[in-house]
Amino acid sequence: MAESHLLRKCRHSGLTLAVACGALLALPWKAPAATIQFLEEPGEGDFNVTGVLKVTDAKCEARLVFNWQDQSQEHYLLVVRPTEAKLVFVSGGKVQPLGNPAAIKLQPGQAIPFTLQRRDWRLALVWGDSVLLRGYDARLRDGQVGYTAEGAEWEDLRIQPVGDIVVYDDFVREAGAESVWEPQCGVWQMRTLRDDEQAAREEADKSANAFSYVGAGEPVAISVAGQWFWDRYALEASAKPQGDAVAGLVFYYQDDSNYLALRATGRHSARQDSNRVQLIAVRNGQTTVLADKPGGLLPGQWYKLRVEVCEDRFVGLVDGEVRLVARSPLFGQGQVGLYVEGKDGVFFDDVGCDLWEALAEDFETVVPGKWALGEGWVQKSGALYTTDTKPSQALLDGQWRDYACSVDAESLGGGVGLVFAHQGPQDYCLLRWAPASAACSFAGQLQLLRVGAEGENVLAQQPAPAGVKKARLRATVSNEVVTGRLGDGAELSAVVPGIFGGGVGLYGQAKGMFDNLNLQPIPLRRGAHVMKEFAETDEHPEMAEWASTRAPWVQPAKGQNVWWTKGDYFGNTALKFTVPKVGSRTGSLTAILAGDPELGEQSGLRLTLSTTSGAKKVSLVVSARDQQLGTAEVEVEEEARVEFGREGRLLVVKVNDEIALTTSF
Amino acid sequence: MKRLVVPILLTLVTGLLLTWAYAATVRIVFEAESYSAIAASMTKTKSSVASGGYYIEIPLRRPHGQEEGAPGDQGRAYYKIKVPAAGNYRFWALCHWYDGCGNSFFLKVDDKPAVVLGQDGTYQRWHWVKGPLLQLGAGTHSITIQNREDGAKLDQVMLTNDTRYVPVRAMQQTPQYIIR
Numbered sequence: 093m094a095e096s097h098l099l100r101k102c103r104h105s106g107l108t109l110a111v112a113c114g115a116l117l118a119l120p121w122k123a124p125a126a127t128i129q130f131l132e133e134p135g136e137g138d139f140n141v142t143g144v145l146k147v148t149d150a151k152c153e154a155r156l157v158f159n160w161q162d163q164s165q166e167h168y169l170l171v172v173r174p175t176e177a178k179l180v181f182v183s184g185g186k187v188q189p190l191g192n193p194a195a196i197k198l199q200p201g202q203a204i205p206f207t208l209q210r211r212d213w214r215l216a217l218v219w220g221d222s223v224l225l226r227g228y229d230a231r232l233r234d235g236q237v238g239y240t241a242e243g244a245e246w247e248d249l250r251i252q253p254v255g256d257i258v259v260y261d262d263f264v265r266e267a268g269a270e271s272v273w274e275p276q277c278g279v280w281q282m283r284t285l286r287d288d289e290q291a292a293r294e295e296a297d298k299s300a301n302a303f304s305y306v307g308a309g310e311p312v313a314i315s316v317a318g319q320w321f322w323d324r325y326a327l328e329a330s331a332k333p334q335g336d337a338v339a340g341l342v343f344y345y346q347d348d349s350n351y352l353a354l355r356a357t358g359r360h361s362a363r364q365d366s367n368r369v370q371l372i373a374v375r376n377g378q379t380t381v382l383a384d385k386p387g388g389l390l391p392g393q394w395y396k397l398r399v400e401v402c403e404d405r406f407v408g409l410v411d412g413e414v415r416l417v418a419r420s421p422l423f424g425q426g427q428v429g430l431y432v433e434g435k436d437g438v439f440f441d442d443v444g445c446d447l448w449e450a451l452a453e454d455f456e457t458v459v460p461g462k463w464a465l466g467e468g469w470v471q472k473s474g475a476l477y478t479t480d481t482k483p484s485q486a487l488l489d490g491q492w493r494d495y496a497c498s499v500d501a502e503s504l505g506g507g508v509g510l511v512f513a514h515q516g517p518q519d520y521c522l523l524r525w526a527p528a529s530a531a532c533s534f535a536g537q538l539q540l541l542r543v544g545a546e547g548e549n550v551l552a553q554q555p556a557p558a559g560v561k562k563a564r565l566r567a568t569v570s571n572e573v574v575t576g577r578l579g580d581g582a583e584l585s586a587v588v589p590g591i592f593g594g595g596v597g598l599y600g601q602a603k604g605m606f607d608n609l610n611l612q613p614i615p616l617r618r619g620a621h622v623m624k625e626f627a628e629t630d631e632h633p634e635m636a637e638w639a640s641t642r643a644p645w646v647q648p649a650k651g652q653n654v655w656w657t658k659g660d661y662f663g664n665t666a667l668k669f670t671v672p673k674v675g676s677r678t679g680s681l682t683a684i685l686a687g688d689p690e691l692g693e694q695s696g697l698r699l700t701l702s703t704t705s706g707a708k709k710v711s712l713v714v715s716a717r718d719q720q721l722g723t724a725e726v727e728v729e730e731e732a733r734v735e736f737g738r739e740g741r742l743l744v745v746k747v748n749d750e751i752a753l754t755t756s757f
Numbered sequence: 758m759k760r761l762v763v764p765i766l767l768t769l770v771t772g773l774l775l776t777w778a779y780a781a782t783v784r785i786v787f788e789a790e791s792y793s794a795i796a797a798s799m800t801k802t803k804s805s806v807a808s809g810g811y812y813i814e815i816p817l818r819r820p821h822g823q824e825e826g827a828p829g830d831q832g833r834a835y836y837k838i839k840v841p842a843a844g845n846y847r848f849w850a851l852c853h854w855y856d857g858c859g860n861s862f863f864l865k866v867d868d869k870p871a872v873v874l875g876q877d878g879t880y881q882r883w884h885w886v887k888g889p890l891l892q893l894g895a896g897t898h899s900i901t902i903q904n905r906e907d908g909a910k911l912d913q914v915m916l917t918n919d920t921r922y923v924p925v926r927a928m929q930q931t932p933q934y935i936i937r
Contacts, residue, residue, distance in 0.1 A: 137926075255925025261878035264857030272877045272887075319923050443878075 128157055130238035131249060135159065138254040140321050140425075141208040141237055147198045149243030150174060156239050156246070158210060159232035166232060170208055170217060170225075172244070174198045179215055179227040181461070189460040190215060190227030203247075207425065209323060211254070213490035216323075216403070216424060221350065221375070223404060223424040228462040230489040257325045259317050259428065259445040263303040273305070276348045278313020278432060281306055283439065307430060308337065308437030316345050316429035318445060323425040326448035326615065328398035328409075333389050335436030336361045342429030343401050344422065349377040352422065353431050354399045354408040359388040371399075371408050371418040382418035383408070391436075400612070402450040449492055451596075451611040463488060469600070475607045478506070478600030481531070485511055486598045486606075493593030494570040497611040501525070502562040506602025507532035510576075513569040513588075514595035518545045521588065523567045523576035524599055525556055532601040540567075540576040540584040551586035552576075569593055570614045572751060573739040585740045587754040617666065646689070656689045666737030671703065671710065674728045678705045683736045685743075694718070697757060699736040699745055710734075712745055712753050722755035782919050783846075785838055785934040789813040789902070789911040793937055798832035799904060806883070807912045808851070808927035813902070814910040815862075817855055832904035836914070837936040843895045844918040848888030850902075851913040851927060854880050859908020865901040866891055873905065883912060885924045891916070897936060 135141065135158055145154055156170040166183040168190070178193035196219070198204075207218040217225040239246045259272060263282060273280065283306050307313040318325075331339040333356075340355035356369040367388040373380045387410070389395055398409040404424070408416035428445050432438045456474045463471070464487045468480025476486060501508040509524030520543050528536035539553040556578070557563075563579040572592065575585040598606050645655045667683045680702040687696030694717070702711040710732050712724045726732070726747045735746040745753040790801050790811035801813050813834050840846070852875060854860035861875035874888050893916075902911055915924050 250919075250921070252921075252923065253925045256882075256884065258879055258882070258884060259877075260880065262857065263878070265876050272879075321923070 128160075128238040128240055130160070130236045131251060133237075133251050134235060135210060135237045135251055136234045136253065138211045140210070140252040140254060141249060142252060143206060143249040144247045145172060145204050145206060146245045146247055147200050147202045147204075147243070148245060150198075150200055152198060152241070152243030154239070154241040154244040154246060156208060156237075158208065158237045159234065160236040160238060161232060162236070167235065168210075168215065168229070168232060172196070172198070177217065177219070177224055179217070179225050181229055181231065190229050191225055191459050191461065192457070194219075194224045196224070198244075207321070209254075209321075209425070211324075213488075214403070218424040221346070221423055223421040226403065226459070228459065228489065230491075252321055254321055254323075257318070257322050257445060257447045259443065261305070261317075261443045263305045263441060265303070272317045273315045273430075274317065275307075275313075275315040276345075276429070278307050278309020278315075280313065280315045304332075304439045304441040305430070305443075306437050306439050307432040308435050309432060310435055311433060312348075313432040313437075314342055314345070314348055314351075314429050316342065316427040317443075318427045320346075320427060321425055322427065322445075324402045324448050324450070325428065325445050326398065326400045326613075327428045327443075327445045328396060329430060329443040330394050330441040331389075331397050331430075332394045332439040332441075333358060333391050333436070334438065335391055335434070336363060337391075337432055337434035337436040337438050338363075339389060339395070339397065339438040340431030340433075341397050341399050342427075342431045343399055343406070344424070344426035345429050346423055346426050350375055350423065351426065351429070352382075352406065352420065354397060354406075354416070355431060355433070356395070356397065356410065357388045359390050361388065369408065369410060369415050371406055371416050373420055373422050375422060382406070382420055383416040385415055387415065394441075400448050400450060402448050405450070405452050446616060447613070449490075449613060451488070451490070451492075451497075451609065453609040455607060455609075475605050476598060477504075477606075478508075478598070478602075478604050480600070481506075481602050483599065483601045485600075487511065487514065488596055491593065491595055492611060492613065494614045494616075495593060495596075495611055496566065496568040496614055497596050497609070498564055498566040499598065499609040500562070500607045501565045501598075502605040503527050503530050504603035504605055506530055506600060506604050507534055508565070508604035508606065509599030510565045510567050511595075511597035511599050512567045513574065513591050513593060514597060518543065520594065521551075521567070521569065521574050521591070522548075522599055523565055523584075524601075525563070525565065525578050526601070527556055527561050528558065530602065538576070538578045538581070538584065540574065540586060542574075542586075542588055551588070552584035554582060554584065557581060568614065571737070571739065571744075573742060573744065575740055583740055585742050585756075587742060587744060587751060589751050617664075654684075654689075654693045656687070661685075664737070664739050666735050667699075668733070668735045671701065671732040671734060672730075674703050674710060674730065674732050675706055675708045677703065679703060683734075685736065685738050697738060697743055699734075699743075701732075701734060710747065712747075714743055714745060714753060714755055716757050721757055722753050724753035726750075726752045781842055781844075783841055783844070783917060784919070784922070784928070784931065785840065785846075785916040786928045786931045787836060787838065787914055787935050788930055789834065789851075789913060791836070791930065791935055791937065792834040793837050794835040796831060796833050796835075798830050798907075799834050799902070800832075802910075809912075809930070812853070812910050812912040815859075815904045815907045817859065817908040829907070830904060834902045834911075836900040836902075838898055838900065838916070839934050839936055840893045840895055840898055840916075841934070842918070843893065845920065846891045846893050846916040846918050847920050847922075848874075848891055849915040849917070849924050850874055850886045850888055850911055851883060851915075851924070852886045853883045853910040853912070855908025856880050859906045861905045862909055862911065863901075863903035863905045864888060865903060866893075867898055871901075871903065874902075875905075875909065885915075890920065 154172045158168050160167040169180050176193050179190040181188045209216040213230045215227040283304050333339040338357045340353050342351050342353045345351040353372050357366050359367045371383040396411050400407040404419050404421050406418050430440050455476050466484035469486045470477050507526030512521050514520035522541045525538045526532050526535045538556050540551045542549045566577045568575045577583045683699045684696040698715050700713045709727050714721045733748050737744050741756050743755050788809040863871040864874040865871040
């Protein structure tokens with residue numbers, strides 16, 4: 093029987109009224125085999141549906157409808173039967189599977205708590221304490237949520253909207269103040285430099301601020317933050333273990349007997365498990381090691397711990413280095429937290445948690461609905477192959493912003509490529525490559541292209557390395573700059589105004605093979621933030637250096653006028669500042685990136701900005717050493733919000749969010 | 758026909774009971790600018806990104822956070838709400854903090870002692886801040902948002918007796934619960 097026939101709609105203002113009115117209306121005429129009961133609240137944007145499925149009959153069938161479109165009656169459906177659960181897309185009476193069905197075993201009397209997760213492109217079902225189903229589809233947004241059930245009851249159905257995932261804490265607050273942290277076990281307290289026993293040895297000019305959060309406890313101390321429905325995030329914190337203590341981060345936290353964690357033991361600890369870094373799962377109080385490597389932490393030293401969590405894949409990093417990767421279907425969502433084992437305790441500082449919308453595709457399993465494959469594409473033997481002689485693509489329907497993606501690509505006689513920043517069939521970027529012997533139009537070239545309505549535009553290219561037929565293609569899109577690279581070769585880059593992200597896919601012309609597609613967000617750059625202005629230095633002398641507007645800066649010596657930052661900044665960096673009331677005076681300033689205080693203000697990459705009294709414009713000159721690299725002039729109304737940034741080998745100047753000048757160096 | 762009366766009545770009674778149970782879930786949402794009264798230095802500010810087009814704030818002072826003592830003034834916004842059903846209500850506030858020295862308000866409900874709202878470390882972006890769990894009777898209640906630090910902004914307030922619910926974006930105001 094067609095799904096749409098089964099799902100005849102009963103429009104009422106609320107769940108309970110629907111129950112009552114449905115019964116009333118049912119009296120004079122025969123009720124349909126199944127009628128959807130719609131919840132009062134629609135599912136808008138990203139959301140979760142939570143509840144409990146109670147089985148009352150061995151021959152049960154329960155359906156949860158979501159993203160129901162009033163006009164077209166298209167919708168997604170979760171179908172639960174005694175031996176199977178599945179996700180499908182329903183349109184015009186036709187049913188398309190989303191992901192693979194899962195085997196289950198339902199019996200009368202069972203009551204299973206569940207969460208249905210609806211995200212931009214992803215769908216998932218957390219069944220009990222594990223993820224049972226995953227599907228991928230972005231065709232429907234918003235719409236109503238409803239249900240039917242025979243031989244079962246949906247109980248306590250609720251919609252929880254899902255929004256930003258964000259927690260930052262630098263612990264700049266007085267002891268005892270309210271905070272986002274909820275200690276679950278162990279002892280947790282705020283510490284300031286004044287009562288830190290190491291205060292005497294610490295140096296103000298080498299630290300951002302004097303506050304931290306310390307936890308201690310046996311067997312563990314855990315303090316959590318965030319929300320129960322967070323499911324894709326990167327959590328990081330600075331951690332300084334003391335003595336024998338174990339430092340770590342908690343994710344997908346349910347309660348103190350059920351969570352996942354990254355833990356690192358002391359390098360010279362007396363513990364049996366000393367000098368290890370591990371990803372662990374704690375389920376019903378029982379610990380399982382998901383991944384394990386040698387290399388622990390030294391006591392008394394600060395480390396940056398980080399976990400990146402998306403779907404069932406977890407990556408553990410220490411000081412920016414990937415140390416562990418593990419997979420587990422457990423929990424599928426949960427709060428974030430700080431983790432300590434031992435009475436000696438661990439100091440934590442600069443905790444940050446952001447959305448982490450990553451992708452890791454190994455092509456081992458065919459997932460219906462995930463890929464939109466063009467002519468001649470086939471997934472087999474753990475890889476994706478293209479065979480068509482004409483250019484064609486295999487695309488994912490997700491959308492990402494500011495990301496790096498990469499894939500293992502092999503030419504089997506043709507050209508291969510990575511599609512990124514994909515907004516539509518005539519709006520995307522492409523990094524493609526073909527060996528000299530390949531049967532395609534770009535043989536012997538590595539090309540970075542922008543494809544628009546007017547066709548292909550080669551942004552940058554270089555000769556392909558000789559003799560190479562298999563290599564990793566890497567591309568990035570971030571902040572209106574795109575880059576591409578083959579293996580460890582030189583980077584191609586270009587500025588593309590208006591480009592911040594989009595979908596990803598693969599490109600082939602004639603025969604090629606792809607494997608291990610990886611996508612991860614480019615982490616947000618954190619500003620060197622001025623924390624606090626503070627004047628009571630007589631009362632709090634220990635605060636004088638930290639708590640002032642000058643905290644991130646070294647005050648220039650007498651007779652000099654260059655303010656250098658205390659810290660060194662590496663890689664892609666941007667300096668942002670605002671010039672108020674442009675035209676009110678004549679003057680100039682110079683911003684320097686990658687400079688060296690010992691070499692003075694002529695070092696590094698420089699932007700000199702000038703204004704003239706009475707003129708509503710700013711003049712820009714970018715230079716390196718004694719060489720002028722580019723100039724521009726920009727009209728402004730009132731103020732000029734300037735961003736001078738380095739993106740790989742490019743320098744980009746933006747004024748009031750518009751690109752004003754780009755140059756390479 | 759008589760045979761139908763009993764099931765119809767039963768259905769109606771069941772419906773009414775279920776409707777009552779459903780109505781027991783309450784969300785009271787009001788815009789920060791929907792105050793009954795406001796006193797300086799609390800200020801109403803126009804914004805294209807704020808829900809309803811306005812937020813209220815204790816404007817940033819320069820130099821900022823110079824003193825650790827009491828707030829510079831008694832700036833506040835005053836609200837009156839009608840709570841339809843007695844219960845425990847979670848207080849939520851959609852806030853924007855300047856920095857660690859501009860990340861809180863005082864919250865005062867009826868004549869209870871003021872408590873601190875905020876003190877989290879999410880700066881320079883709008884986000885929902887979890888406040889206290891309030892035991893409220895049915896009827897009228899007063900809420901005061903008061904100056905604690907400059908650089909703190911408030912866009913919306915939500916009270917709900919569904920303590921599992923977490924707001925994640927601006928919500929529809931519920932004028933039926935606001936007394937102006």
